[in-house]
């Protein structure tokens with residue numbers, strides 16, 4: 001990860017010793033620290049206070065997230081429709097071998113099944129990016145989440161060596177291959193998504209780009225939970241990425257908020273990948289493609305694993321609404337912001353970040369003044 005992107009995380013250290021590291025498998029009851037007083041399923045932030053309809057819906061819906069076959073000749077139109085109406089879709093025929101998906105899944109399982117003391121040897125440091133720990137968004141919520149995570153930006157070797165001093169090479173090989181393949185797929189998906197907005201490669205200038213588009217891997221583990229209705233796997237959030245590609249094992253848990261309808265479960269489809277619009281694509285598209293609010297719920301019997309590939313632009317490139325999408329009747333809604341700067345704002349203001357880079361000066365100041373963190 002380019003150092004300047006990691007600066008976005010480092011400027012707001014997360015103090016993990018405030019957070020409880022649990023040995024989830026040994027617990028027969030949900031501890032108070034993890035029991036959400038109101039149903040956690042009703043607890044979610046409003047991403048964009050200007051848009052209150054999203055915040056009004058707390059119910060669930062049986063509607064299904066679109067599934068798109070990338071080999072379908074109508075894939076471009078389907079992607080456009082899904083991004084505009086959902087901010088998320090599933091893809092099949094994406095070119096990633098099922099065997100690689102299975103390998104990365106078992107690498108994740110191997111990691112999370114280690115004894116807690118061993119995992120803590122690779123704990124993410126308070127101002128660090130990579131390693132084992134609780135979700136970064138934990139500090140914004142009064143209760144802990146029923147999950148553990150492992151973040152990898154850059155080479156996995158340093159962290160993997162701490163976990164398995166004598167046998168880390170297989171883990172690293174799998175992760176590195178997964179990173180390479182995901183980066184390629186993410187690039188392809190980004191141009192497909194932009195293509196669906198009528199944007200070609202020559203329409204976009206990545207000003208002053210130093211370095212490459214890049215990504216990181218977030219492994220998430222959600223152990224079976226003795227009291228799932230009072231627990232939260234991962235609280236509602238949007239991703240601070242251009243886009244995220246998520247592989248989930250055969251256990252459901254991911255839910256996305258469909259505006260006007262409620263929370264829709266993203267049913268796992270063997271071999272398929274979930275693609276969601278992140279905050280930076282929301283900005284590039286001038287709000288046409290919404291960054292989707294999503295969360296993970298847990299269940300009583302099955303362990304769930306998910307692997308997110310978090311894709312973003314070169315750290316120093318200002319991201320702003322694309323010129324082709326703005327005009328006299330469509331003024332730009334967001335100011336330019338680099339990935340590093342955006343991560344910094346998100347680390348400090350979480351769900352208010354997108355509203356804070358929105359071009360409404362007086363409104364943003366009011367938001368900052370009312371910041372309740």
Ligand SMILES: O=C(O)CCC(=O)C(=O)O
Pocket residue numbers: 218220234239246248253254255294295296305306308
């Ligand atoms: O586990 C999931 O399904 C969601 C994970 C997620 O949202 C994330 O890692 O940002």
Ligand SMILES: [Fe+2]
Pocket residue numbers: 237238239244294
């Ligand atoms: Fe996410």
